[in-house]
Amino acid sequence: MNNRNKILIVRLSAIGDVAHSLPILHALKKKFPDCYIGWAVEDRASDIIVNNPLVDKAFVFPRSKWKKQGFSLQNLREFLSLTEEIRKEKFDIAIDLQELFKSGLVTLLSGAPRRIGHKGTREFADCFINDKLPAHDIFDPEKLIIERYLEPAKYLGADVSEVEFSLPPVNQEIIEKINTLLAGTNGKEMVIFSPATIWPSKHWLEEYWAQLLDKVSGRYKVVFIGTARDNELIDRITSQATTGDYLNLAGKTTILELIEIFNRAKYMIAPDTGPAHIANATQKPTIIMFFGSTGVRRTPPYGEKHSAIAANLPCQPCFKRNCPRKDIPMECMKKLTPDMILKMIN
Numbered sequence: 235m236n237n238r239n240k241i242l243i244v245r246l247s248a249i250g251d252v253a254h255s256l257p258i259l260h261a262l263k264k265k266f267p268d269c270y271i272g273w274a275v276e277d278r279a280s281d282i283i284v285n286n287p288l289v290d291k292a293f294v295f296p297r298s299k300w301k302k303q304g305f306s307l308q309n310l311r312e313f314l315s316l317t318e319e320i321r322k323e324k325f326d327i328a329i330d331l332q333e334l335f336k337s338g339l340v341t342l343l344s345g346a347p348r349r350i351g352h353k354g355t356r357e358f359a360d361c362f363i364n365d366k367l368p369a370h371d372i373f374d375p376e377k378l379i380i381e382r383y384l385e386p387a388k389y390l391g392a393d394v395s396e397v398e399f400s401l402p403p404v405n406q407e408i409i410e411k412i413n414t415l416l417a418g419t420n421g422k423e424m425v426i427f428s429p430a431t432i433w434p435s436k437h438w439l440e441e442y443w444a445q446l447l448d449k450v451s452g453r454y455k456v457v458f459i460g461t462a463r464d465n466e467l468i469d470r471i472t473s474q475a476t477t478g479d480y481l482n483l484a485g486k487t488t489i490l491e492l493i494e495i496f497n498r499a500k501y502m503i504a505p506d507t508g509p510a511h512i513a514n515a516t517q518k519p520t521i522i523m524f525f526g527s528t529g530v531r532r533t534p535p536y537g538e539k540h541s542a543i544a545a546n547l548p549c550q551p552c553f554k555r556n557c558p559r560k561d562i563p564m565e566c567m568k569k570l571t572p573d574m575i576l577k578m579i580n
């Protein structure tokens with residue numbers, strides 16, 4: 235392979251996993267400075283790929299629209315049109331980082347003569363691959379997921395000892411909007427609370443969030459983030475707190491605007507969720523993450539200044555969306571107390 239070759243990365247979703255995949259860009263560009271990199275991504279995670287300085291072209295699949303509309307011939311035509319657009323680029327290599335049927339299909343339809351992925355993947359995705367890396371469990375709780383996503387770059391001869399993230403630049407319009415949104419912080423250092431996830435098994439106890447809010451808000455300005463649908467959860471948390479000194483920005487920011495907020499924060503406190511991994515990619519706030527159903531050694535924040543904690547129970551990690559235990563449901567989260575988090579905050 236030479237520097238001028240064209241490489242397609244296929245990592246369609248989810249937001250956190252796309253963030254974990256970003257270091258492959260630095261590794262490939264360092265090894266092949268003149269290579270052309272395309273990235274196939276779904277719309278929900280596209281903000282960290284479109285205009286990313288190390289991505290030459292993004293191919294955005296509008297899955298949110300397709301899911302809302304249901305299967306239709308129009309959606310199928312749009313999918314085939316996008317894959318034809320990718321095929322016209324004549325990529326030399328396609329790397330399937332997601333390794334599901336849908337990503338394998340996009341990899342195949344790219345037309346790239348070399349299609350790299352692992353053996354033994356889920357949904358028989360390796361049937362679409364002709365250049366196979368040794369198989370190992372994608373849910374191995376002892377294997378750092380970032381290392382797995384770097385393996386194709388290492389296979390191509392890249393040095394993967396340096397893990398570096400790249401994100402799109404923040405423009406002046408975003409900076410001005412965040413200035414306005416954060417005007418209520420009155421210059422206090424910020425601690426970001428990101429309580430919501432789509433997995434109930436990842437949720438920290440609402441009363442714990444409320445207790446931590448009370449204990450932190452005197453020294454820092456607590457800023458809640460999330461989507462508009464997370465406001466009910468945040469309202470329940472704040473109603474249990476004695477302080478009203480917080481700022482709720484849930485539903486008021488895009489991913490790019492969150493990046494600017496993370497750039498200004500001192501701490502980010504969250505379960506294993508997409509916004510925490512984007513914050514990690516900025517390498518600005520100190521991140522404190524707690525783990526229940528997912529692996530504390532698999533998807534922790536990357537970097538020495540960050541912390542990841544788990545209760546270390548025999549049932550962890552279960553990788554179940556809902557806690558399967560009947561005796562002490564969510565024991566993994568109940569054991570992680572607010573005082574444990576407070577000790578990590580200066």
